[in-house]
Amino acid sequence: MAESLPVGSRGSLSGDLGALLESREAADVTLEVSGSRMSAHKAILAARSPVLRAELRDVTTDSGSLTIRISDMKEEVLRQVLCFMYTDQAPRLRTYVVHLLVAADRYNIPLLKELCEDTLAKIITTANASTIAVIAVKRSCAKLKEVIINFMRAHNEVLATSGWEDAIVRHPRAVAEICRLLVAKPSKKGTEQSPPPDVEQRRGCLEEDLLALLESGEAADVMLRVGRRGGRLAVHRALLVARCPALAAVARVKGVRPAVFAEVMRFVYTGKAALEPDSAGEVLAAAERFSLPELADRCEQLLMEGLSIETAAATAVVAVANSRPALTSAAVELISRHAPQVMGTDGWRAALRDHTEVAVRICSLVSAAAAAPAPAAVSPDISTKPAEDLNWRLLQAAKDGAVEELRVLLAVGADVETRDEYRKTALHWAAERGYGKAVDCLLSNGAEVNTRDRWQLTPLHRAAERGHQDVVTVLLEAGADKSAMDNRGRTPLYIAKVINRWQVMDILR
Known part of the structure; x- marks a missing residue:
């Protein structure tokens, strides 16, 4: 799939899943198309396409085989569709835009369909307007249909093209609908083509689909036990292999609160985390443990920004225990400047009680910092x-x-x-x-x-x-x-x- 490689750096959600698609590691589904076989992952297909999710249920329960035959798509188009499912990108979108729109409509991939509509809306001409109008009507493309009808109202010469004659012969029902729309009351939005919406406003993006997959447990093939009581969490091996290999071979996760682990998994599936200052330290420790450096960096940033007399001791414990030099330096510097106040906080007492060895190390660092010359205040010299x-x-x-x-x-x-x-x-x-x-x-x-x-x-x-x-x-x-x-x-x-x-x-x- 060299020409379909996704754009994205390793460590990002799309980059990791693109690499998973390329490597085929942990692949558990085979797609047959035009005599070729492509490897994929049930979890990703189920997350991105309700149609494929239903087909996977049927093929699994009826025959025990995880092979799906795709008869309504060309091999290269399927490669692009797969690339989009894993990365939210189709490198050859413009080349195969019509075929991809049909595939997106057939397999209910709304974001890909929107991108195809936007692409077609940008390339409308008198010569191709009839063809695009037929596509918009037959595939129920609301936004594209509005743009093309407004274009045809402003360019009557479209009705004199060979494309319009061909549409009348080959797609009479679609043409009848186009004619009905042309004589209907014009939209108040005017005849200019609307710019495509920002990517953040689109629905069905990779992060949203994978979060829904995590929350539903659909197609889960790994059951992790978390915490002392062994609470169960259904997850997907493909996502673990792609994003957090340290968890791929683990059956039970000890030493992490379920709520904290849930936030870690949210990051694994979406690349996002709803971090709170009170739990950022625990999430950072878990991120270090499971080799998720980007999540650890975000936690460190939040702890750095929330550093105060009240939080200094707890932050120092997290920083020292997890070898975060920048955060350690900041926390120690604050403690050295406000030692009496910090050592009167509940956080300091908790550090002495629950993390004695780390507290001793912090005291040593604070002592060394206190011995260094302090920066002078702003003055005339x-x-x-x-x-x-x-x-x-x-x-x-x-x-x-x-x-x-x-x-x-x-x-x-x-x-x-x-x-x-x-x-x-x-x-x-x-x-x-x-x-x-x-x-x-x-x-x-x-x-x-x-x-x-x-x-x-x-x-x-x-x-x-x-x-x-x-x-x-x-x-x-x-x-x-x-x-x-x-x-x-x-x-x-x-x-x-x-x-x-x-x-x-x-x-x-």
């Missing part, structure tokens, strides 16, 4: 301080929204593009925390509006995620790219939609 100190304080001032301090630091040589261990700049932090005046200050001092952090997130992504309308507006006026994608292909609009930041969505559209 600030220009004599090392550049690293100025840059560190610039990031801290951005986190606090301290505009006057930002101005002083920038005036004496702090680097406006300095980055922390997550490659976040001062502009990232100010945008994320909603400090509009700080954002203005940084931009006026030359901050790059489309700078990227470790996850390829821009300041606009960060502001959209937190729902900071004013900051989003300021960034857009400064030239922020609202179509920029992070390392998982998400735009700021997508992120705003996922977490229901409706007012920000209106600004970004």
